[in-house]
Amino acid sequence: MEKYIRTKEELEKLIESVNKDFPRHHRKIEEIPIDVVSTPEEAIEIAKKYHQEHELDGTVNEQIESLFFDEAYTFKVDLENRENDDIRPAWRVTVDLPPNPFLFEDYTIMVSDRDKAVMGMLDPNGHPVSEGNEFTDEDIEYIMSGEDLEDDEE
Template sequence: MRKYNRTKEELDKIIEFVEEDFPRHHRKLEEITVNTVLTPREAIDLAKRYHQEHGLDGTVDERTESLLFDEAYTFRINPDDRENDDIRPAWRVTVDLEPNPFLFEDYTLIVSDPDKTVMGMLDANGHPVSDGNEITDEDIEYITSGEEAEKDKA
């Protein structure tokens, strides 16, 4: 692995870029600078419907003041041509989880503004959740039953 030592000027430019770019991905309603297709209420309603249809855990946060808007959400990266990444405006709707020994933090549903549909989910760390990497209640029971069996053997 090659290390790269940045000059103070290079580091300052990176920090400046991040500070300028970050707000467009986490805008509160009063900070939105582009025209939207969906209203905040419509984005929340779409997220609620998706949440119910897919039987997801938790409760959709219906407070518009907790809603965030992302003017340039990256739905898909094109590794061969980064200029052709799929980037569109999106609403970030939080889903609150009940206190639980296995699920510690909330997650976010991503509602595409121009498509008027839920296009994805972010875990508590902001990483996209894809099909197949979610832990179900049955998985948790299986994991803990194995731990209980090990304790009983000891």
């Protein structure tokens, strides 16, 4: 396979297009045009309190830059009527784990923006792990695929 070497003009044009498009995809939290109920600082404090009360491993990451805001997180799936799924905005607050040969990755505490409360946790793979969670592997597959479960069963 031959390598393609860009001309100086092509490279400058590519850099210009990336610089032009960069701000649209990389914004600071305070620049996101979404109305939120909880501030990033409140979400972190809620997660820290939950983390402490439940004596969980690791340390809550307090850096606002590490937060992720999910506009439509699925907290619960209603298999009888998909229109009744519990979907609402949420803050994803990361918990950093100390180096350990058995625990390789951090986990996430989900803070409901509207309720200002912890609604569950996600394992390192992004799967819900909260107590009493009704998610099944099929629910997770459905949420991730964007397809209708009933269509898959036929």
